[in-house]
Amino acid sequence: MKETVITVRRKKIEIWTLVVCFVIANLVNVYAIQKFDTPWNELFWSLGYVVTTTVVIYCIWSVIRLVVYGIIGLFRKKRR
Amino acid sequence: MEKDLSRRDFLKNAGLIGLGAGTLLSSVPWMSALAQENTSKTVGEKVRIGIIGPGSRGRFLMNFIKKNSKAEIVALCDIYQPSIDEALKIAPKAKVYDDYRKLLEDKNIDAVFITTPLYLHYPMAMDALDAGKDLYLEKSMAYNVAQCFDLYQKYKSTGRIFFVGQQRLFDPRYLKAMEMIHEGRFGEIQAVRTFWFRNGSWRNKVSDPSLERLRNWRLYKEYSRGLLTELGGHLLQVGTWAMQKLPEQVMGAGGITFWKDGREVWDNVSCIFSMDDGRRITYESVISNKFYGLEEQIMGNLGTVEPEKGMYYYESGTKDGSPAKPAPGFMQMMTDVQNRIFEKLPFAGTSWEPEVAKDVKGNYIMGEDYKITTDGTQEAINAFIESVITQKQPERIAEECYYASAMVLLGYDAVEQGKILTFPHEYRLNYLNHKHQAKQTL
Numbered sequence: 006m007k008e009t010v011i012t013v014r015r016k017k018i019e020i021w022t023l024v025v026c027f028v029i030a031n032l033v034n035v036y037a038i039q040k041f042d043t044p045w046n047e048l049f050w051s052l053g054y055v056v057t058t059t060v061v062i063y064c065i066w067s068v069i070r071l072v073v074y075g076i077i078g079l080f081r082k083k084r085r
Numbered sequence: 086m087e088k089d090l091s092r093r094d095f096l097k098n099a100g101l102i103g104l105g106a107g108t109l110l111s112s113v114p115w116m117s118a119l120a121q122e123n124t125s126k127t128v129g130e131k132v133r134i135g136i137i138g139p140g141s142r143g144r145f146l147m148n149f150i151k152k153n154s155k156a157e158i159v160a161l162c163d164i165y166q167p168s169i170d171e172a173l174k175i176a177p178k179a180k181v182y183d184d185y186r187k188l189l190e191d192k193n194i195d196a197v198f199i200t201t202p203l204y205l206h207y208p209m210a211m212d213a214l215d216a217g218k219d220l221y222l223e224k225s226m227a228y229n230v231a232q233c234f235d236l237y238q239k240y241k242s243t244g245r246i247f248f249v250g251q252q253r254l255f256d257p258r259y260l261k262a263m264e265m266i267h268e269g270r271f272g273e274i275q276a277v278r279t280f281w282f283r284n285g286s287w288r289n290k291v292s293d294p295s296l297e298r299l300r301n302w303r304l305y306k307e308y309s310r311g312l313l314t315e316l317g318g319h320l321l322q323v324g325t326w327a328m329q330k331l332p333e334q335v336m337g338a339g340g341i342t343f344w345k346d347g348r349e350v351w352d353n354v355s356c357i358f359s360m361d362d363g364r365r366i367t368y369e370s371v372i373s374n375k376f377y378g379l380e381e382q383i384m385g386n387l388g389t390v391e392p393e394k395g396m397y398y399y400e401s402g403t404k405d406g407s408p409a410k411p412a413p414g415f416m417q418m419m420t421d422v423q424n425r426i427f428e429k430l431p432f433a434g435t436s437w438e439p440e441v442a443k444d445v446k447g448n449y450i451m452g453e454d455y456k457i458t459t460d461g462t463q464e465a466i467n468a469f470i471e472s473v474i475t476q477k478q479p480e481r482i483a484e485e486c487y488y489a490s491a492m493v494l495l496g497y498d499a500v501e502q503g504k505i506l507t508f509p510h511e512y513r514l515n516y517l518n519h520k521h522q523a524k525q526t527l
Contacts, residue, residue, distance in 0.1 A: 033415070034414070037413075039414075041414040043411060043414035043417070047414055047415065051415045051416075054415045054419075055415070058415075
């Protein structure tokens with residue numbers, strides 16, 4: 006099995022991606038609280054849903070990236 | 086001792102211990118006959134009872150009479166010897182008659198139970214009251230509304246004790262349910278949906294064809310009004326009891342759709358009884374499918390009661406009927422998204438969604454640990470016996486029983502004639518929202 010190295014840059018990108026996902030999930034929660042007129046303390050009490058949504062968005066984003074990088078990689082191989 | 090304990094439990098459950106003329110007794114005055122302050126005064130008394138028609142139902146009641154130490158079965162009357170033989174096993178010392186008029190002449194008898202086929206109720210009950218006997222008559226009261234009214238008038242004029250076998254009036258589950266309903270815990274009752282479904286022919290096996298009509302009297306119009314009088318009366322009485330209102334009109338439909346075996350009464354029938362304000366009680370019976378069983382669904386704007394199951398449910402879905410706490414906004418939004426994706430019907434692009442019944446666990450009317458040990462029959466018989474001893478007819482019981490029978494019989498006429506029938510003013514009692522008007526004054 007080949008040794009793999011996760012670079013500092015990659016780590017930073019992934020952490021920032023996760024932070025962005027978390028912010029998006031919170032914004033969705035803010036929108037839901039406004040739309041359904043529920044208490045603002047749900048910003049805290051609904052953190053479980055927010056974290057779950059963060060992971061879901063992150064996973065979806067990861068799948069999209071894998072597909073895009075995969076296609077790009079295929080084109081590069083063909084050019085060579 | 087066990088008998089005393091269960092009776093005490095019943096009274097406790099029904100709220101009769103220590104209540105005197107309390108809350109419960111004011112709404113169900115017929116229970117006063119069982120109030121401790123009254124029953125303690127009749128200890129040592131003995132009512133001598135004659136049974137007219139000790140068939141299966143008659144013997145069922147005899148077993149309850151035997152459990153009451155204040156009663157003794159002293160006479161039996163039937164023309165069907167096997168019924169007499171069976172009944173004598175329960176009351177071996179009883180004198181046997183083959184003519185009910187002879188039994189009624191017996192001065193040794195205080196009260197009679199009439200448990201004969203429906204068409205015999207009226208002549209036998211009239212004769213019994215004329216003979217000065219107190220009367221427990223199996224439901225339904227009579228064969229048509231006019232006979233019921235006559236019988237009610239006879240009861241009033243003779244002043245005898247008069248009960249009809251509407252045992253739900255004494256069933257603790259129903260008493261408790263009605264107390265909750267009348268307190269307004271389920272809001273205003275908007276509709277009562279009642280049904281009794283079975284899957285069976287309702288036919289007795291007959292060895293000798295000449296006995297067919299005698300043994301299977303329920304299946305022939307000459308003797309019976311079928312499912313309406315045999316089952317419907319119990320359920321409709323619960324409906325008017327819950328609503329505290331009597332219907333103005335009835336319509337219905339019925340037919341023989343499955344058991345096409347020579348019977349004359351419908352095996353599939355449905356009636357709608359409507360109030361003057363548009364609220365309704367419905368009754369339905371089918372005897373070729375028993376999936377939904379038997380129930381009275383009493384529907385208020387705040388909740389639903391199903392006394393037969395012993396359950397009640399609040400519209401809010403909460404245990405105490407308080408407004409349901411809304412789901413977090415996030416969850417509401419997710420549900421909204423989910424509904425848009427998965428539940429929209431693929432055709433026509435409509436926003437209509439199937440509103441299937443809520444799967445709510447509900448609450449127990451009598452509490453989770455309550456075990457059903459009575460359907461009210463024992464208590465109804467006990468109340469009758471107490472009333473015979475004290476010679477005090479409990480309030481409202483005759484009227485409740487009258488309307489239970491009159492409604493189903495009017496329903497029968499509506500189905501038979503294929504018309505919407507108004508409850509005849511000349512057959513109304515001055516009871517609840519009904520006012521009697523003699524025919525000539527109309």
